[in-house]
Amino acid sequence: MRKELLDRLRIITPEEQAILDGQGLQKDLYTSRKEFVVDSRHLLEKGRLVEIRPHTRFVHFPPHRHNYVELVCMCAGSTTHIINGQDRIVLEEGDLLFLSQTVSHEILPAAEGDIAVNFILLPEFFERPISLTERENVMRDFLLSTLSDGASGFTYLHIQARGIVPVEDLVESMIWTLLSDRTDTNTLLQSSMGLMLLYLTRFSDRFMGSTPDQEEQKLVFTVLQYIETDYRTGSMEEIAEQIRQPAYVLSRLLKKHTGQNFRELLQARKLQQAVYLLENTTLTVDSILARIGYENSSYFHRLFRQRYGCSPKEYRNRG
Numbered sequence: 001m002r003k004e005l006l007d008r009l010r011i012i013t014p015e016e017q018a019i020l021d022g023q024g025l026q027k028d029l030y031t032s033r034k035e036f037v038v039d040s041r042h043l044l045e046k047g048r049l050v051e052i053r054p055h056t057r058f059v060h061f062p063p064h065r066h067n068y069v070e071l072v073c074m075c076a077g078s079t080t081h082i083i084n085g086q087d088r089i090v091l092e093e094g095d096l097l098f099l100s101q102t103v104s105h106e107i108l109p110a111a112e113g114d115i116a117v118n119f120i121l122l123p124e125f126f127e128r129p130i131s132l133t134e135r136e137n138v139m140r141d142f143l144l145s146t147l148s149d150g151a152s153g154f155t156y157l158h159i160q161a162r163g164i165v166p167v168e169d170l171v172e173s174m175i176w177t178l179l180s181d182r183t184d185t186n187t188l189l190q191s192s193m194g195l196m197l198l199y200l201t202r203f204s205d206r207f208m209g210s211t212p213d214q215e216e217q218k219l220v221f222t223v224l225q226y227i228e229t230d231y232r233t234g235s236m237e238e239i240a241e242q243i244r245q246p247a248y249v250l251s252r253l254l255k256k257h258t259g260q261n262f263r264e265l266l267q268a269r270k271l272q273q274a275v276y277l278l279e280n281t282t283l284t285v286d287s288i289l290a291r292i293g294y295e296n297s298s299y300f301h302r303l304f305r306q307r308y309g310c311s312p313k314e315y316r317n318r319g
Contacts, residue, residue, distance in 0.1 A: 001075050001172055008179060009054050009075060009115050019058045036064040040120055044068075049125040049186050052178040055079065055116035061107040069121040070105075072097040073171050077114030082106040083156050087213060091116065094162025096171075103155040117175055121193075128190035154217055154257065158208040159200060167203075170196040201228065219243065220257050223250055224265070231269040232293035236262045270294065271307055278316045285312045 015026065030038045044051045055072065063085065072081075074091040081089045081097065084104050091097055099105055101123070110116070161167045170192050177188050200206075204225035207218045226239045240247040255261055260268070270292045277288045286297070294300040304312055 001168075001175075005172065005175060005179070006076060006115060009117065009175075010112070012112075013054065013056070015056055016058055019056070025056075025059045025061065030064075036062060038064055038066045038068075040066075040068040040122060043120045044122070049122045050178070050189050051120045052175060053118055053120070055107075055110060055114075055118055057110040057112060057114060060109050061105075063104050063106045065101065065104060066099065066120075067101060069101065069123060069125070070099040071119035071121060072099070073117050073119070073175070075115040075117060075175075077111065079110045079114050079116050080108040082108075084213075087156075089156075089158050089208075091158075092160075092162070094160065094168065096157075096159040096161050096167075098157040098159070100155045119174070125186075125190060125193070128187070128194065154213070157217065158214065159203075160206045160208055161200070161203075164199065164203055164206065166199050167196055170199070201225065216253055216257070219245065219250065220253055223254060223262070224258075227262075227265050227269050231266060231273065232291070234266060267303060268307075271304060274300075274304065274312065275308070275315070278312055288312070 012020070015029065018026065027036060030036075030042055032039065032042075043053065063082075072079075072091065074093055074095045074097075076093055078093070079091050081091065082105075083089055083099075085106075089097065161171075174189055174192050174196075177185060177192070202225075204218070204221040207221045208214055222243055223239055226234060226242070230238075236247050236250065240250055243250075251261055254265065258265065273292050274288050277283055277291060278285075281288075283291070289295070289297060289300055301311060304310075304315075308315055310318070
């Protein structure tokens with residue numbers, strides 16, 4: 001990260017100075033409730049969907065929840081987080097930690113050189129990233145559902161993003177935008193976030209796994225990434241062999257966290273690619289069938305009509 005941004009983030013805030021002076025954590029800055037639920041209304045100006053604040057150092061944050069999605073970006077040093085009372089996550093420089101609204105989050109005290117920033121993101125913030133990225137993409141759709149409503153069952157995502165240059169650039173750009181520019185911030189940041197999430201869908205190997213929950217995350221994202229890229233000839237047996245896991249284990253995890261089995265996800269990806277080719281090429285329907293790996297034309301047409309309510313030809317003509 002650029003030195004000028006880091007220098008700005010290193011400045012000791014009035015809240016941190018009060019902590020250093022012995023005042024302790026001021027919970028009233030974060031919530032009005034008896035239960036420690038950090039309230040977006042204390043952190044966001046009216047009408048804004050996103051805000052950024054440097055992580056408050058020198059103090060222990062006891063277990064708490066948020067009524068928003070939080071993204072922690074580790075800019076320098078490290079911080080230690082305890083998730084759901086059991087998973088201990090150490091964020092190193094370049095790491096990202098996405099936290100859903102349902103997660104329990106505890107943070108151990110950070111030192112002066114441990115620089116992190118917290119993005120406060122209302123769930124509706126993710127509506128525009130969905131519309132700005134590829135129209136349909138099984139990996140992206142699952143990632144966004146995990147972040148916006150927790151529908152997948154995952155409550156957090158730990159991603160080692162250091163070295164993924166476009167992601168690093170987009171994170172830095174979003175931090176700079178929030179620190180420096182108040183004009184049309186929602187739109188700028190939603191566009192940047194959409195691009196960042198799309199890049200992250202290409203790096204399932206960077207989703208960290210050390211606890212059982214994290215290992216499940218990593219396996220699910222690896223299979224979804226495989227479907228995304230190898231949909232034409234992919235099979236459950238092949239990906240199970242590649243990642244050295246029994247096929248029945250992967251099948252159970254996919255059903256648990258996506259609500260669909262491997263065959264259904266593969267079909268959805270093939271149909272998504274068919275729609276893309278119908279909209280962006282002049283290929284015949286038979287040629288598209290060959291491109292996406294279907295040999296049975298009547299089966300493809302039946303699936304297409306079930307999903308989109310019309311035939312492939314009708315879909316192309318109505319566009």
